[in-house]
Amino acid sequence: MAVQDILSWTLFEQVTVSDNISQYLVDGEEAYSAFKTFRDTAVFTNKRIIIRDMQGITGKKIETYSIPYNIILMWSTENAGKLLDLNGEITLWTRAGHFKIKIGRNLDIMPFEKLLSNALL
Template sequence: MPGISSGIRGDANLLNLREIPVANIRPELTMFLIPGENITQAFQTIRDQVVFTNKRLIVANVQGITGKKVSYTSYPYSKIQYFSVETAGLLDIDSELLLAFSNGAHLQLDFTSNVDIKRICANISHMVL
């Protein structure tokens, strides 16, 4: 899964998550929202999307050649045990966010260098702490 992994990195900048307007999210993602849940940020690779809300993050993983098969995963902030971030550098042009959950699962998100990773961390901190 480019840009989104459980330890596997997408090295090509095109495969890393870039911020998109909330209006550009996959329409079906809104059906997962509950009353009072609002989208705060959205990101996309070539086909996959990650949506941060005020309650959780939702990952849409588009699969197959046609892209008709989509896997949706919800990660509630309440289940985050810890997270770490690595900002973009001179030679490493992407930034990474690693989230660890209470069930032992890990989620690594790779972002393009122009994404404000510190803002993402501040939002997660606000929701978790």
């Protein structure tokens, strides 16, 4: 059986962590950084990655994904190339499946590498 992506997101730019993310956080959890996707926001905390997926025309329906660091078995990072690659890429292998987070060309992939290393090692 081939490994397939369960979900994939592209992070375009770093944004300020929204105050309303606090309703998702548990005791002792801190939001480190937030990133804008097409219509969504991804927040990296000290315990997990939270991705809010706005759905529908109005965006009033929101699906929230939580990827706890403790289910990540391994990861890989790939930086954007010079000519043809537009995005860097983080691939997460978890007990739940395979996730891809694409990193926009204007973002440095190394802070993601460091964050994952600190959370998982």
